[in-house]
Amino acid sequence: MFQLQNKFKTTWMHPRSKIWHLLDYVIVRRNGIKDVKITRAMRGADGWTDHRLLRSILHLKILPPTRRQAPKKHLDLKALNxxxxxxxxxxxxxxxITLPAPTEDPISTEYLTxxxxxxxxxxxxxxxxxxxxxRRRHRDWFDEQCIRSLVPDVRYETCRHTGTLGYRDLEAQEHRGTGTQRHRDGRTQGHRDAGT
Known part of the structure; x- marks a missing residue:
């Protein structure tokens, strides 16, 4: 990314092989790369070490925190209907509101304002x-239509696991208007008697 000499690109020297490696990194998000001006290894002036300091110059813009404004209130104009x-x-x-009587004199701008x-x-x-x-209300994402589409599936799963009435039997009972509890209790009693 930065066109530097090789001695400014490495930060650590291996003690036996004497080969310089890059161990230290500056991690920046992709959208923040444009803020990085230069990154390079700094050679120390106090003595020889096997490690170099990594220096990165950034141009940061710190924005003030944004305050959330209260939504504007609108008059209920539908009530006029x-x-x-x-x-x-x-x-x-x-x-x-009272209207003034018409006069012959010219009206000043201050008076009109x-x-x-x-x-x-x-x-x-x-x-x-x-x-x-x-009052503005957002439409609920989980409404009655969603509930109606899920209820038959829940009933079917319940019936399948308990082994009582089938799904079609439940629908028929609902349309006829008779109670399913009494029918289900009688059917499970019959299964218990047959198993003994």
């Missing part, structure tokens, strides 16, 4: 009180 919710909202809004802020605040507060917020 119901008359029982729509009419209280209309009466509350008509009670709080102030009025718009008041109207938007009244609209939002009234909608929060009357409509409320919608």
């Amino acid at each position: 119901i008359d029982a919710t729509r009419s209280p909202l209309q009466t509350e809004l008509s009670a709080h 102030e009025k718009w802020d008041n109207i938007s605040e009244v609209l939002l507060n009234t909608a929060k009180d009357v409509l409320g917020f919608s």
